[in-house]
Amino acid sequence: MRYCLNFNCQNPQNPIDAEICQNCGSELLLDNRYFALKLIGQGGFGRTFLAVDEFLPTKPRCVIKQFFPGASAFNYRERAAELFRSEARQLETLGKHPQIPKRLAYIEQKSSQYLIQEFIDGRNLAEEVSEEGSFDATKIRQLLENLLPVLDFIHAHRIIHRDIKPENIIRRQTDQQLVLVDFGAAKLVAETALTQTGTVIGSARYVAPEQAVGKAVFYSDLYSLGVTCIYLLTQVDPFDLYSFAQDCWVWQDYLHNSVDRELSNILDKMLQRGTFERYQSAAAVLADLKAEPEQVIVSKPTHSPEASVTGLKLSPINWLHIHTIDSESIQFPRTPFPSLFNCSTALSPDGKKLALTGHQHHLVELWDLKTKTLRSKFDVTLARLVISHDNQMLIINGDLDRTSSGATTLIWHLPTGRPIRQLNTKFVSASVDISPDSQILALGGNRGQIELWDVRTGEQTSVLSGHARWFKLLPTISALVYVAITDNTPSLLNRQDSQENRGVPQQSAWLLASASRDKTVRLWDLKTGELLSKLTGHTGWVYSIAVSPDGQTLVSGSADKTVKIWHRETGELVRTLSQFEKPVYSVTISPDGQTLIAGSGDPALTIWNLETGELVNTLEGHPEGVAAVAMSADGETMVSRSLTGQVKIWQPG
Structure with a gap:
């Protein structure tokens, strides 16, 4: 199956050998190289496709991210397009990290923008926890030790991921390493526009309070990672893990496996709503994670x-x-x-x-x-x-x-x-x-x-x-x-001079x-x-x-x-x-x-x-x-x- 990239195509699915869309007549081969196989994700400002690189002999799979603003985003289109280009440039550097998908190409074609990235073969953590059950403390520690250096790397390059959640963390099948995905401008732009209009989309369950009002900082990612951890520990919707009656997290009430005191304290600090009370860097979390017990x-x-x-x-x-x-x-x-x-x-x-x-x-x-x-x-x-x-x-x-x-x-x-x-x-x-x-x-x-x-x-x-x-x-x-x-x-008080006084206050x-x-x-x-x-x-x-x-x-x-x-x-x-x-x-x-x-x-x-x-x-x-x-x-x-x-x-x- 080949998928048509035309925004307005009413029937975008085509046979695997088709080169022209049978519905709208658009070319299916992007930049004379990439075929989209199927739609794997869509948001307010973009679409993501599983694709194949027809140019290379092995025809490896890849991912196409297409800038695709809806009608409601008309006022943000120009700004969104520029941020998409900027993000594509940043990902050229970020992709050098082994736990971030490589940027393979950036294409502007027929007034549209496309970002081509390495395909990561594996399950995301939302799928993993659904199939295998809730994580224990050991798996959460492994997750943090695996991902915090990645966050430290991207923050050092002045980039905030802004959409950390179980769906955007993939366990790579070849080596079981965790890979952080979805750096595309679609999410970045969507959240920027979102905070201006007061709308909530996609990842509201994992968004830090300051990010929800348009003031994301580097440690906003730490908050989202903390929420991800407590979801994986409990398999409970993060909205239900927060008690608005008490204005605090109550995730410990829903644990399936015990969590040691040190890890609990680390997660609680990652989840602090006050930014000054939260960890200020991924390195600080790692330091506590590797420290001796309290x-x-x-x-x-x-x-x-x-x-x-x-x-x-x-x-x-x-x-x-x-x-x-x-x-x-x-x-x-x-x-x-x-x-x-x-x-x-x-x-x-x-x-x-x-x-x-x-x-x-x-x-x-x-x-x-x-x-x-x-x-x-x-x-x-x-x-x-x-x-x-x-x-x-x-x-x-x-x-x-x-x-x-x-x-x-x-x-x-x-x-x-x-x-x-x-x-x-x-x-x-x-x-x-x-x-x-x-x-x-x-x-x-x-x-x-x-x-x-x-x-x-x-x-x-x-x-x-x-x-x-x-x-x-x-x-x-x-x-x-x-x-x-x-x-x-x-x-x-201590008088014991008679039987009746003994034991009588x-x-x-x-x-x-x-x-x-x-x-x-x-x-x-x-x-x-x-x-x-x-x-x-x-x-x-x-x-x-x-x-x-x-x-x-x-x-x-x-x-x-x-x-x-x-x-x-x-x-x-x-x-x-x-x-x-x-x-x-x-x-x-x-x-x-x-x-x-x-x-x-x-x-x-x-x-x-x-x-x-x-x-x-x-x-x-x-x-x-x-x-x-x-x-x-x-x-x-x-x-x-x-x-x-x-x-x-x-x-x-």
Whole structure:
């Protein structure tokens, strides 16, 4: 079968030996050399044909790309024609790469333009995934390692492909190499005109946001390649892999095969809608792809800025999944400080387990610090974490269903990894804490309220109200109340002088402290719910609080770039530490009650003598500010988390 190239031919198919179209009389041989065999693709500005080169003795197959603007493209015809010529010239250089089809010829004939290219014999990835099923992590890594150098090559020649998708990646049959095709001006011109008219064609599922409005950049291709990867992993339409309710990708919910943490992070970064948050070059993606697995760093405190750092390689050994329900419900409100809010970290009192929120806000990871392995992953959005004082329970408050009304608190048995209980809490909290006997859970966050729950029965026992509400800022997480429970009278709590007292929580001995964005700190009697005192003095939101082991000293860190030290019983302000250049996000007190550790927007942890207010040490290492600090009960292990998510584990020298 020979195909007529006349735009207006009504019956373009002809017998294989025909030289003149039997319908319109046009010559079928292009430039006295190429016969079109069949139409294999068509868009708004061009057509693509499988063809044969009659000039060469072996009559090899090739591809003809014909500039073919439709009537609707009349206003862009002149510009489109020029871009077609320009692209043809560029492809003469690009075709020298072994994974890009060679440009064989460029022809202008009878007011028409034709680009002749090498034919790649093989299946495209859309056909491959349809026939063989979804890709696994190994095949995606191979794809990236194979194609990223190609993108690096074309970008170095100042060319943006603009239409990367599974159909335009062919696995060559002869050597199984991946070949990037369709550099023709048809797509380039179509997308240029497209963005001027606001129309969407062909590859909208894979187009980067900035490209959709006519501002494509080199890393727009990286976005499209990332979308291609998640489609191949899931076989789900990319439109369905993006949750407009949450304004984020949810491709992990549709995986057929597990994907390791490092690859997941790489794909997520390729898929960032914000161009500054995305990889800026193919080489940068390759560097991360070939890097060692992400490390949690162990450092020894020292006064010297040249503190030794030893990497501990952490590798996943098994995953523990909670089911997720894809929801198209109301979009979660964005927090003004997303990095801070998504850096929740919990260290077990024995220093053996570390729980932290993971990448893209919807993973909680549980690490075993003794074996240096990732033990479990929990798919929960906007999670807040705490580990019980007896090292038995991990408590996760977050959004299991990824909806604004899907708040849930999950309680897991740490030694076995089995679920214990699920509490149907009303909101995603700003913070969680648990009583020393591991029986009372406090959640702070909604409408200036603190909810108290009985862990044993799974029932809510009371609600403490008093902090101001912040509807304009955060409709769901409105007050951002941070809570801390401490044993105010250790001798009373630990009393075991009679049988009836054993195992019975001495709630009257417990103090609950809360801090809020209303710039106040409040102290409560945990048993009666009575407000004992209200501490004022901060001029900015109060992000963190800590109470000394003896219950006599309270410390608060604020957006006003200060740490305030209070006498708990009298409410007297003892001291203000104002040597910070940025907001103080986290404070903790050592188990012996002598040392205060503060993490702020500054890139260093600061260590203070709690009694004198003297700065005794500075721990460098985080490239960005410190969002969270936690310490084990024996004071031998401390964990810090940067605003960018980096984790450091510190041990005394």
